[in-house]
Amino acid sequence: MRIAGARCVVRSWRSSDAASLVRHASNINVARQLRDRFPHPYLRENAKAFLKRVSAEEIPSNFAIEVDKEAVGGIGFVRGTDIERFSAEIGYWLGEQHWGRGITTEALMLVTVDVFERLNLLRLFALPFADNIGSARVLEKAGYVREGILRASSVKYGIPRDQAIYARINDRWRR
Numbered sequence: 001m002r003i004a005g006a007r008c009v010v011r012s013w014r015s016s017d018a019a020s021l022v023r024h025a026s027n028i029n030v031a032r033q034l035r036d037r038f039p040h041p042y043l044r045e046n047a048k049a050f051l052k053r054v055s056a057e058e059i060p061s062n063f064a065i066e067v068d069k070e071a072v073g074g075i076g077f078v079r080g081t082d083i084e085r086f087s088a089e090i091g092y093w094l095g096e097q098h099w100g101r102g103i104t105t106e107a108l109m110l111v112t113v114d115v116f117e118r119l120n121l122l123r124l125f126a127l128p129f130a131d132n133i134g135s136a137r138v139l140e141k142a143g144y145v146r147e148g149i150l151r152a153s154s155v156k157y158g159i160p161r162d163q164a165i166y167a168r169i170n171d172r173w174r175r
């Protein structure tokens, strides 16, 4: 998969991305906003295991955000099951040196449209920590609507945290 925007390219991960993945992912300012399954420090073996896993995905669900020919971030989704099978949670991160240039907003817009069209998903949602203002802005700019706050719905580094829930609905969904 490869979708080119004005600020970045969203594309499939490659085994050659390991070094840049470690360079950009191994940052506490990134990891502290994400699930614990995103390790910190982010080591070469973590990158290798991740790249191996995503290369075997039956339905590709994890993509690199590429800037200047380098993978500098990631965006991916996890699809629900049973009655939530037309819904997926989306998540993303970007290397800190690239923050504040509209890159993640563009990547999220590109992936949202692609997933809605290609996989006919009905709903995409995200669960940023309630105080993650940057991520909330990204979601709003990409057309996601804040639906509420999930109080004490997570624990990060031993501290209970509220999450906001944002969602965008596919108005072209087909039964």
Ligand SMILES: CC(C)(COP(=O)(O)OP(=O)(O)OC[C@H]1O[C@@H](n2cnc3c(N)ncnc32)[C@H](O)[C@@H]1OP(=O)(O)O)[C@@H](O)C(=O)NCCC(=O)NCCS
Pocket (backbone or CB within 6 Å): 029, 030, 031, 033, 034, 091, 092, 093, 094, 095, 098, 099, 100, 101, 102, 103, 104, 105, 106, 126, 127, 128, 129, 132, 133, 134, 135, 137, 138
């Ligand atoms: C959140 C993150 C993905 C944003 O990526 P980005 O490419 O910098 O985002 P964009 O440039 O597209 O947009 C960021 C917006 O948030 C705003 N913003 C960022 N931090 C802010 C803050 N502390 N207070 C107010 N606004 C803030 C920016 O000004 C910008 O809004 P604007 O265009 O209206 O000025 C990036 O900071 C990141 O990877 N953070 C760590 C991981 C993470 O939080 N992932 C999301 C988990 S839900």
